[in-house]
Amino acid sequence: MPGTISGIPPMVLGGGIISAVSFVFHMIGFSTTYWYKDGDAHTGLWKSCGKLQGAEICFDIKDAPVHYNQLIAAQVLECLALVAFVAAVSCAFLKMFVLKEQGMLFVVTGLLNWLAGGLALVGVIVFATMSINGIKLDNSKYHYSFGLCIVGGIGGVFSGLVFFLAWRWVRN
16 A cells, blocks of 8 residues: 555664654754753753742843853754754655655665764764863753753664665665
């Protein structure tokens, strides 16, 4: 039956699911403000929040008087990873449902997943090595958004590997 998942090779289906789940994890981590939490204050890639007289107040990091190059680099890397994840998930679903006979789409999807996962992981590393006024961030205070981007990056790398294995499996 055309258009159903019964005709999709299991590795392609698994790679597509891993790619989509990795994209969702990365998107949640990318957009939330809990990369680093210290007491009542927490910060993400785009906003920093804290409690003042019982009310939570958030401000955009771009409005801060001081800009840290490592934070900007982490933002750029995570944005590029997000774009690569969107392209990878799009290619995965094209491979599964539209262009089933295109063998080169295995390679393209695998490379896009590797790129997305690699960029996400490098962005997380850049954020983790950031220092503010010469003071390194405490390793025990990274929070769930940070972890979700790590999981998304690892999932992207793993999904790329699955697509390359599927390409070799279907080719032989």
